[in-house]
Amino acid sequence: MSADAFEQRSLSAGIVGDAVKQVTRKVPQGEPPPWPANAELQVVGKDVPRMDALDKVTGRARYTFDVQLPGMLYARTLNSTLPHARIKSIDTSRAEKHPGVRAVHVLDRLLMAAELRDPGDEAREPYPIVRFTGQPIAAVAATSARAAEAALALIRVEYEPMPHVTEFEAAIDPGSPPVFPGPTEQQATAGGGGAAKGLPQKGNLRGPSKGGSRGEIERGFKEADVVVEGEYRTQVQTHTPLEPHGVVADWRDEELTIYASTQHVMSVRDEAAEIFKLPKEKIRAVSDYTGGGFGAKYGIGNYGTLAIHLSRKARAPVRLVLDRREEHVSVGNRPSTLQRLKIGAKRDGSLTAIELHSFGTGGVAAGAGVGMCHHSMYPCPNVSIEHYDVFTNAGPCAAFRGPGQTQGIFAFEQAIDAVAARLGIDPVAMRDKIDTRDADDVRARAAERRIGAEKIGWSRRRAPGSDAGPIKRGIGMAQSMWPYIVNSYTTCEIRIAGDGTVEAFCGTQDIGTGTRTVFAQVVAEELGLRAEDVRVHVGDSRFPPGPPSGGSRVTSSLTPAARNAAHAAARDIASRVAPLLKAPPDELIFKNGRIERRGDSTISVGFAEALRRAGIETLVHRADRRDDYEGYARKAGELNISPHAIGGVQFAEVCVDTQTGAVKVERIVAVHDCGRPINPKLVESQILGGVTQGVSYALYEDRRLDAATGVQLNANIDQYKIVGSRETPHIEVHLIELLGGQSSTDARGVAEPANVATAAAIANAFFNATGKRIYTLPMTPANVLAALRAE
Template identity: 70%
Template sequence: MQDVKDTTGTQSSHKPASGQQEQTPGPQKPPAPNPGPARQQAVPYGIVGQGLKEVTRRVPLDEPPPLPENAKLKSIGKPVTRLDAVEKVTGKARYTFDVQLPGMLWAKWVASPLPHARIKSVDTSAAERAPGVRAVHVLERLLSTAKLRDPKAEQSQRYPTIRYAGQPIAAVAADTPRAAEAAAKLIRVEYEPLPHVTEIEAAMKENAPRVFPGPTEQPATAGGGGAPPGLPQKGNVRGPDTKPRGMGPRGDVEQGFRESDVIIEAEFRTQVQTHVPMEPHGLVADWRDEGLTLYASTQYVGSVRDEAAENFDLPKNKVRVICDFTGGGFGAKYGIGNYGLLAIHLSRKARLPVRMMLDRREEHVSGGNRPNSIQRLKLGAKRDGSLTALQLQAHGSGGVAGGAGVGFAHSTLYACPNVRVEQYDVFTNAGPCAAFRAPGQVQGIFSLEQAIDELAERIGMDPLALRSKIDVSGTDDSLARAQERRIGAERFGWNKRRPAGSDKGPIKRGIGFAQSQWLYLVHLNTACEVRVSGDGSVEAFSSTQDIGTGTRTVLAQVVAEEFGLRPEDIGARVGDSRYPMGPASGGSRVTSSLTPAARNAAYRCARELANRLARVLEANAEDIAFADGKVVVKGQASKTLPFREAVKKAGFEEISQRAERRDDYEGFAASMRDMGISKHGIGGVQFAEVAVDTETGIVKVERVVAVHDCGRPINPKLTESQIYGGVIQGVSYALYEERHLDSASGLQLNANVDQYKIVGSREVPQIEVHLLEQLGGQSSTDARGVAEPANVATAAAVANAFYNATGKRIRTLPMTPANVLAALRA
């Protein structure tokens, strides 16, 4: 292999998506590399099967040697079945919904039926006297919404202003669910109704009712969230943000359009999508003299602990958070939420555990949502496909929360010298938005990838060939997409693509394509502890939660590789804030953050174990290795012992090593708070085949081929599962999901699981997944995430397939019969 010099600082950087949650200040100067002794190490780099080379990285001395490709490993890279599979399918797995504690009370909250009002009074006396009631609490502060920049802009009052129908006001805790529900109905709230607005375009008008009486801010919390600080606000419109994620305008857009031969200009609209996890948001609070214990359905144990400590003025060591299993989370399950705030208050008052789980209506209204968008996109290009200018103006509403951007793809996915992006928040009297699996990027890719396809049509170029010309950043994610386009086209049969609208009958079929782009994120405050007990048992500890992605299994595989054991031999302990702090399950960052720390800790522990065994085996520690469940001495087969037997002979009680996630070997493009943004990225491509009934307007996605990269796949089976889920969720977003609010009352009309349509088993297409194993020489595992890009391109690919089938562009989501028939008539 050729030895290539370290390329630190030479790669193009990728910036995070503008959009709800994950909002951060612009890029800061990357920190200096981790201090401490290091060596120049040759590591494998490139796409496995496409010709690996070696690059030189600065690797800390106490880290293990680089891993070869997965085919040469025993545990990592193998399709290991989930270690908790039996617990889940037999019902033994304990979710927060299942937690039952001695003396536990049941809580029910009272929510506003009005979309905008001042609370004049709250009378809880009847509820307090109701049978079985142990505690009542009225909220005096509200989480998850934007706040006035100047609180004096609003009339002083005791209780938070009501800004959306369904906003929680108070809650009761009682001995039974029925008693709690009955008592909640006895709470009397006197309102002063205020004018309201629920639709984005109505809210943008100068004379629209004001959701907030002045400019707002929404700083990030322990669970993420927020919007860029200091932006101007006029009425309900806040912005523009012209530097989404620090990517400011470049070049001269007007000159770029003057130089163009072709201009594509269109308006795209996407809808509000609400979170519908199998397990709704919820928390069980147990306030005792010795501290507060919280059982939470969460995506980040750390943010639950931190927000509870902050809001109740407790030291962090007095708050314990337990999350054995989480029944789904797509970005909204951070922090304690208003439901948790109420549960903790009630538990403190009653001195008993209190369970607060949202019902389905509450989940839809208050559990978070993906904002809608109105995107006006203008694209200029030469006849050869070279982009000359791109201009985007996007408005989105996250209800009473900020952060409704449409991602960063317009600024970063394709080479274009002149770019101007303006993104605006529009406040409405509706429930707050939250992160939702690639926040902003799904909406943005829907518009961008359709515009690129339309450009290809106008200049007579194949859509894949056009992307090969303009997707040329030179980073490893753009190189991966080039291979993915080739592989996907072969697997899908792209060469059989026909001109748009070729079918003559009412059922028209077509195929389409779109690209995904996301960030390789690292949660910096990540640690893992590995222990070997005297009986030969091995355990790994991290507070990170497993939200269904298989984190336990991945953790066990990485540790097992270092000890030559099977993953099922490793005790993978997660979901407890008393363990070393692990990463948040958001932004596709768990695997990239946790696995290097786990491998480094396991390596150190294994080397310490080798030192202990050297005396027993009368060998040098450097010659002791672990393989196939045995301890072996290189070149001395007679000294081989089973792992457990060898450990017992060493005669110790326990050895333990802890390691933290360090910076990438090349450093980061930017670091902010507890997150590092790699100079590299992740992505993929998706091909879709659809059938459109032009008489009824029904669209059926029949087949999807998804080709994705995620660095080194630690467990291909689980990686493929993530991509299946992303495709299915993307189809659901493209065709079905949409929140409907009654503009007169502000109430959601489909806050349930029968009228809020999501994809069902009969509507799931045939899905074919292919993975690229790509080594980037960034950490001791080279692993990255895949959850976001698996979802990003689906709706755009379906929309491009719709055009190929019908010859008509559909620029409004979801693709309901009404929207489809309107597009066909256009």
Template identity: 50%
Template structure:
């Protein structure tokens, strides 16, 4: 591969900005300067689909209506553990308006593996058993209610600690090797290890395994903090539930899906039905939110396709809110033990971590890598266990694992600082080597007014004020399977094509910004067509992976298309294309001011109707930490929280959050702020409100709804201020990364530290409720 050397901006403007030389492929575009020298990138650009969304013109999956379409409903188990002796569908089948019924049989693709019986073993309340397609949703619901299932009930276990007992009912009597829908990376993938319902431990991550000698590390320690922290099960509740519309009337199966990963749904459906990928088309033009659980076709995708196959008509199948809570993913809970030692000067000497969590019938209940990599410590070991229970499977939930892990780690770090009589913020300056988080601490503390912080418990009056801080880290993941096609049409139109989906975070807009910057156009000049697997493959929206994966090939393809167009102009002007530039909608000669032409006029020189260029994600300049796409550097944040705690009622109000973040080169400031705002709100909700409540006697979730499953309303949302730190590392043609995950990792930890600062008593479990506050203050037993 031919390469050339280029100098890139390196570091943080206003702090340590310098240059770094990188060797890059010769065909890739020249270096962009920092944002203040660019015209479109790094600015507040209105979302290109904003008008469609606010006026109701945007068509979401649930809005799809096709000729002859039928409506489907899924029959779900109402017992947590059983074998099925029979399913009687006769009454449902004879109901007028019912067109087809599909029973899930005992196959690995459609149900849990079971060596006996025709039907899958029931493992949790809400497990799908059958589906009905009917003329209306009301008829489908009635038909489902007429299906009679004969269960042979078995003992079950819901509670995490009860499931860990050796005499607990066994959820699975065989190894579990299938990881459910994107759980944490740090947990065990090998479900054969362990006893009873306990699987594991996982003792390593892609950052390596244990290091140093813990015994020696704790011997060196002058202070030790040893605590157990608990976090709750946190279910998914996006505005748009999971669902699909499947049209399989022709040679190609078309799936309209509310998904974070069009390519994964395409691949899964092709596998289930033994079709070439070219025969499955997945479309997601607009999507009403997903926090990690919408990466697969689930059980509803194959169900809708089977019903479409049986009826020869399109099938609409969207889940209701109860189904969403029960069966489509949750953030697993955790019981995590931490032991941390430090010397008198604050140097960490040892971190020992042990965690147990349940992702129900799935794996993925680890507490992440944050304790392993956030702070410098020579001696570290972790044991992370999955505990199987008779509950719905967990799924990725915006920074899986790390949110739970940060809640424990960041409180323990505050306790170490207190034992050493150090300010918790300045203590992090001592043990955190990240230069960008150092700047985030400085700038965030100044905006927040950290100097106002007083000793814990010293606030006067019934309503006590407290200030807290928490930090986060998240890897820079890059998906190399990320491609984009750029078309320049004769007459001036510019089009972007990729299967990458916009889940509401603004991907369409940043792609248009990148192309507009490269071609010297305005964002409104760019047509973005994404979310369709008939276009070049794009990455799934998870792990903060999209921006760092898809924007470099977008720019590279635009650069190639621009180069081809400039060669045509250069030929007309009898000059070299290297002497030409595109800016402000024109093609100009660098030195001869008489030579200029509008972009539209330039496209008329094309011999064909379009110039089309496709580019795929290349390796980061300088390579990766791991060849599969673990980039150097991280996505970090520092969040400050101010709370008011009423010591008579126990009510906690988060008054203000200052969130300082970095994500490489910021592309759209307004969208970044929106992402951070959302992450903070979800973090507040996790810290104070959300909690799956299970009935241990029946196995049912008691608050599978939107009124008793508590999330904050407008008056409970704090004032949120953001600090976005530009950080350049010269790793790709855009040098940009995502913000989704770190936006909510540190929030709950910062709130917990602020509550301690207010009342002088530390809480080691979330959600922090009025009763837990009063109990901590010994006002209730």
């Protein structure tokens, strides 16, 4: 679009019902007029039931595991039994002859792991070096899963064991066995991850990365009236979705169809095209339904690569779905961290210095950071950050709902509370003082703190450790922050048939968040229809490009493109119907299934009838996601990072048994903003899920490896403890409708901020209950009792 194709518009910005003002924005010509507040809309802002709910509860929804194709084969993977080894030989001959076996493939390239900067640092081997127990090596496709399993047992692998290290702190020691023999690099993938290029590496320690540092840290601490320090530890958390990773690969006639449980059909297609040297137009990726994805379900993965190779060899479709052990071990996790954090502040609470030395291990992968909260959440002139990746012989990390930020906020928001305690300032008042990053965002978070404090009963909060006896209760809070992200390559298409059928297309996917419903609501609002009148088509790479389901970016990316396409279709229809109604096109509005003249509902015609009478057979309109009206603070490939953010505040009420070390979270109050809530019930559902996942992280989840063998001891859904119905607290969700004047819908996501503050809020409530800080996650009885005994 040319530089002069813009116009100045006055738009509403602020909290609806509280502080809405008019702002001037530079808006691309052709953008729809701004919507009013949700209360004045017909479909948007309403609790429309999930459009796919009936399909899911009746079993009609087709997940990857449900895909059945003629002649389909079943694949299983062979995984390493050692944590570090060279593979001297692999003999698959017996497996190939086993009854029912149609193909065997040995993996020649490992995805998701860091790679040597100089391949010459390691002797060239015929097979990838084994660097963790459970690393995929080969796979077999057979006419039944039982035959494939039996064939796996016939494969002979000769290993040359190598020294290994699986424990985080042992790996930091310069004398520990190196996971990689030289410096490494790791590119980011569609799901994020990766690490800064060119960092020094000594042994298993890679770094430091100093992103976010500024000012003079020593001067900042000299100016401080109080200084607090703490060492915080967080554990490895595995993703554990209800539906494990899986694909059905169907390679026929030099065209490839991949049915995948994925968060991004486009990246599945693109990675397959790169690895198998196929044109993208020869590949189709499909994801009708995905049973959970928290950051690790991007691309094709090692399991997808194996399935595609097997399909090509067997000339038949191949299904490969991971079992629970493989799901825990090999496809990604939230990395563990060690954070040494020091904060200086003046007597009025203003921050003078933040110093962080952090270490994170993503096993054989880099990118185990602690987020951006330390340098971007609250203003501070002097910030020093040094982060190191620590390699271990363990499975790779991957993006996980608020990657890095969840670990970072656990430490940072506790440290802010510790500063408030030293200064004798109420924790809510402390944040009212220091939270001055952005005017509109600040007003939203101030309102959220006020609402949350009122709902939780903050005024009844007593001094830390006040309860007599062994059972102690406390209330705490923590603040959430996540970038407001927009995906550049998002296009929506609206097709309207002459009989009134409306279809909406986008190559995004619905991983259970309600994307189909939100898409339909936006289109229906513009066309004056009900959401159920719009047929939504997503989850197919042959549709117009859509955003990945990650980083809280789907709603912010999809809805403006959807509205703009529907608006173009509506104006096209209006221009054709205008002669029938003897009214100017600009005066025709779409409402309640009809097209009528603004201000005179007697001049109207039904939507479908209008199409018939105007002789319309088919209309097709497409629209791309345009840039936000204020632009972006930063662009990185397909990612556009707004200067604004997505916020939220969570309050927790806990009960601590100081004799047994048991912690029970009794109540969470979560107050959040996500721009304009397109469907408040779905937003609430997202927050309920994020809080529940946060409680599980805070109290229970913990991957445990055997140091001698590298075997995960709890790679199941029995010993790997996840919060259940009995442990889930009462959760109250309160939403703020925050207009920003940024796009034609002003909608943002909420998945990440719903999760990142929960553990910190629980930890601060623990301090209020006991008078002791809990520095280590998860809050198991052993960790709790150790915290209570600490000086």
